[in-house]
Amino acid sequence: MILQKEIEHFLEEDLREDDVSCTLVKNQSVSAVIFVKEDCVVSGLEIASAILDYMKIGYVLKKNPGENAKAGDVLYELTGDSVSVLRAERLVLNFLSHLSGIATNTAGYVKIVKDAAGNSAPKIAATRKTTPGIRKFEKKAVLDGGGDPHRQNLSDMVMIKDNHIEIMGLENAFLEAKRQTSFSKKIEIEADTKEQATKAAEIGADIILLDNMTPDQIRETIGLLTGKNLRNRVLIEASGGIRKENLKDYATTGIDVISLSAVTNDADWIDVGLDIVKTD
Structure with missing residues (x-):
C-alpha cells in the first residue's frame, strides 16, 4: 500500500511556490515516454504509477514488475499537461532508477546461487x-x-x-x-x-x-x-x-x-x- 501522504512528502522535497523551471513553458498537453537506457530487471512501477496518478498524468504501462527490459524498452507512455509531467519527471525517474537497480542486482545474486546449487x-x-x-x-x-x-x-x-x-x-x-x-x-x-x-x-x-x-x-x-x-x-x-x-x-x-x-x-x-x- 502506498499512502497519499507518502507521495506528498516525496513531492514536497522538490516542489516550491517559485518553481520557474517547470512553469516557464506554456502549459499544454504533451505525450512522453519513460524508457530504460540499459538492460535491467524492472522495479518501482507501483510507486511511479502512484505518483503519476497523483499528478493526474495518464499513462499506459508497458512492462510488469520483475520483468526483464532491454536498453531502449519503453516502461510508460504518458499523456498530460506539460507542467505536471516536468514536475513528476525527476521523482518518478529516481524511484525507477534506484529500485530497478536493486532488482537487477538481486537477480544477479540469485543467478549465481542457482547456477552453483x-x-x-x-x-x-x-x-x-x-x-x-x-x-x-x-x-x-x-x-x-x-x-x-x-x-x-x-x-x-x-x-x-x-x-x-x-x-x-x-x-x-x-x-x-x-x-x-x-x-x-x-x-x-x-x-x-x-x-x-x-x-x-x-x-x-x-x-x-x-x-x-x-x-x-x-x-x-x-x-x-x-x-x-x-x-x-x-x-x-x-x-x-x-x-x-x-x-x-x-x-x-x-x-x-x-x-x-x-x-x-x-x-x-x-x-x-x-x-x-x-x-x-
Whole structure:
C-alpha cells in the first residue's frame, strides 16, 4: 500500500511556490515516454504509477514488475499537461532508477546461487540495512529481482543477536522471547560457533543465523546438527562476509538462506529517461 501522504512528502522535497523551471513553458498537453537506457530487471512501477496518478498524468504501462527490459524498452507512455509531467519527471525517474537497480542486482545474486546449487540453492534475502523512509520500496525491489525481502521491521520476527546473548545468555534470552511472543511468530538465534548453533537448535529456535562463518565452518556446523538429528528442525541462514566473489562457496554449503545488505546497498542505479515526444 502506498499512502497519499507518502507521495506528498516525496513531492514536497522538490516542489516550491517559485518553481520557474517547470512553469516557464506554456502549459499544454504533451505525450512522453519513460524508457530504460540499459538492460535491467524492472522495479518501482507501483510507486511511479502512484505518483503519476497523483499528478493526474495518464499513462499506459508497458512492462510488469520483475520483468526483464532491454536498453531502449519503453516502461510508460504518458499523456498530460506539460507542467505536471516536468514536475513528476525527476521523482518518478529516481524511484525507477534506484529500485530497478536493486532488482537487477538481486537477480544477479540469485543467478549465481542457482547456477552453483541448482534446485537446492539457498534463498537470497535482504537485510534491514535500507534507506530510511523507503524500506518497503527497496524490499519490494528485492522481491522483483527474485530475492526474499526478509524482515520488514523488528516486529516481523524475534531475532536474538549477539548483544542479547551477551546480556542475558542464550537460553534465558530464548525463554524470555518465548514468554513474550505469540505462537505465530518465529524466533531466530544468531550463532557465532557450532556449539551455539547446536544449543539454539536443541532449545527450539525456528531459525539459526550463522554469523560470519566461513563455508567450511558452516559445513561443519550443519554436519554436527545432522548428526544430532537437529538439522531438519531448523532453517539455517548465513550472513556476514558474503560477497559475489565467494557466493558460490556459500551456495553449496547446504544452508537455506543467505542474507546480505549488498543486494540493496551495492546496487547501481539504472539509467532511465523521459522524453517528450509530442506537444499540442
